[in-house]
Amino acid sequence: MRVPAFAALLTDAGQEVLAGVDPKADRLSAASHLRDDPRVAALAPDLPVSDLVNAILTQVDLRERGKAKFGGLAQEMYFTPDGLEQSTRRVVADYRAARTAAVADGRPAGDLCCGIGADLLALAERGVSVEGVDADPLTVAVARANIDALDLADRARVREGDVTEVAPGAYPLLFCDPARRSGRGRVFDPAAYSPPWDVATGLARGSSAACLKAAPGIPHEVLPDDAAAEWISVDGELKETALWFGELADGPRRRATVLHERPGLLATEGAIAHLDEVPGLGPAPVAPARRYLYDPDAAVVRSHLVAEAAARVDGALLDERIAYFTSERSEPSPLWRVLEITDVMPFSLKKLRSALRARDAGTVTIKKRGSAVDTEKLRRDLRASGSEAVTVVLTRIGDRPYSLLCREIPEPAHA
Numbered sequence: 001m002r003v004p005a006f007a008a009l010l011t012d013a014g015q016e017v018l019a020g021v022d023p024k025a026d027r028l029s030a031a032s033h034l035r036d037d038p039r040v041a042a043l044a045p046d047l048p049v050s051d052l053v054n055a056i057l058t059q060v061d062l063r064e065r066g067k068a069k070f071g072g073l074a075q076e077m078y079f080t081p082d083g084l085e086q087s088t089r090r091v092v093a094d095y096r097a098a099r100t101a102a103v104a105d106g107r108p109a110g111d112l113c114c115g116i117g118a119d120l121l122a123l124a125e126r127g128v129s130v131e132g133v134d135a136d137p138l139t140v141a142v143a144r145a146n147i148d149a150l151d152l153a154d155r156a157r158v159r160e161g162d163v164t165e166v167a168p169g170a171y172p173l174l175f176c177d178p179a180r181r182s183g184r185g186r187v188f189d190p191a192a193y194s195p196p197w198d199v200a201t202g203l204a205r206g207s208s209a210a211c212l213k214a215a216p217g218i219p220h221e222v223l224p225d226d227a228a229a230e231w232i233s234v235d236g237e238l239k240e241t242a243l244w245f246g247e248l249a250d251g252p253r254r255r256a257t258v259l260h261e262r263p264g265l266l267a268t269e270g271a272i273a274h275l276d277e278v279p280g281l282g283p284a285p286v287a288p289a290r291r292y293l294y295d296p297d298a299a300v301v302r303s304h305l306v307a308e309a310a311a312r313v314d315g316a317l318l319d320e321r322i323a324y325f326t327s328e329r330s331e332p333s334p335l336w337r338v339l340e341i342t343d344v345m346p347f348s349l350k351k352l353r354s355a356l357r358a359r360d361a362g363t364v365t366i367k368k369r370g371s372a373v374d375t376e377k378l379r380r381d382l383r384a385s386g387s388e389a390v391t392v393v394l395t396r397i398g399d400r401p402y403s404l405l406c407r408e409i410p411e412p413a414h415a
Helices: 003-009 012-019 027-036 038-043 049-075 081-086 090-104 118-125 137-149 197-206 298-302 306-312 349-358 375-382
Strands: 109-112 130-134 156-160 173-176 209-214 228-234 237-246 254-259 272-276 292-296 325-327 336-346 361-368 388-397 400-408
Touching: 003 012, 003 049, 003 137, 012 038, 012 049, 027 049, 038 049, 049 081, 049 090, 090 118, 090 173, 090 209, 090 228, 090 237, 090 254, 109 118, 118 130, 118 137, 118 156, 130 137, 137 156, 173 197, 197 209, 197 237, 228 298, 237 298, 254 298, 272 306, 292 298, 292 306, 298 306, 306 325, 336 349, 349 361, 349 375, 349 388, 349 400, 361 375
Parallel strands: 109 130, 109 173, 130 156, 173 209, 228 254, 361 388
Antiparallel strands: 209 237, 228 237, 254 272, 292 325, 292 336, 336 400, 388 400
């Protein structure tokens, strides 16, 4: 999709054609119908009809895919394939925007590497005046269209530019999401981000308050000493690391945040849980299995806050190298899943199959940490055919592989 073809979609006639495409229609038949529609050629007589058809169908497809990140708002927005894939999920953008808006005090913000504008839109909706900067002309056009579609032009704008040419301190508030992809795929070395990590952190330090978005797997050793790091997950899936600078760095140096998406429920309405670093806490104790097993959220594990999680329930690790912990207490939380342990045994296919048969197991959920067992092969080998549901946890305790038979404890409501 090119800028002229995309621009044609923004006209009244383009909007009419776009709205008339059934997103569930067969792609080939939809393309054939559009090629024969005289309105399509009339959108931009100087462009090939194939370019216009591609732009229309691409937008229809991306809006359908965008529902996973943006819900019903996706039908009003515009996307590029890369822009949708790399954009911040709506619930995460809302959460971060609320935190930034709380310190804004009327000061403007800059959104560097703004992409299609997910974070920029969230900031503007919170009343923050924000300018986005991106190097790609099509991406800039799409971000501008999203600003207009959500009626935010009084607080948001986007310009084309190279973020490495932005002077530190140019924006009192700053958000930056460095590109983590190259022509060969994902980039894992922060030094290879665009802009590079040292440039991004320099820009952040130049503002009064700033947030850098980084990959969830960013190495702890490259985290700046003057930033507060927050690992954010949504419904159990780790999404990003947010690094807060300046006025936004007040509080714990490390935090795990768990967000939950529910229809009509935003993070600010209660579907959120935090776990903060406790200075001086020390490592969690290690002990044999107790009545309950805790499986911490990925944000808790990646933030290295398992000891803090275990301390909340007087818990202990089964093994100092593995993130499962155990307790005599059952305390449901969005920060972890709780399982009731019924049996602990060294791993043996024969013994495990016998134990499941004795419990009339038919639905077997297999979880693992620190185990090399192929779970799909194990599921087939177990040949469970009963009527009861059982969870099998595979792990290591010391140097031996173990199986823990468990019963699920219902998750708490997040409303």
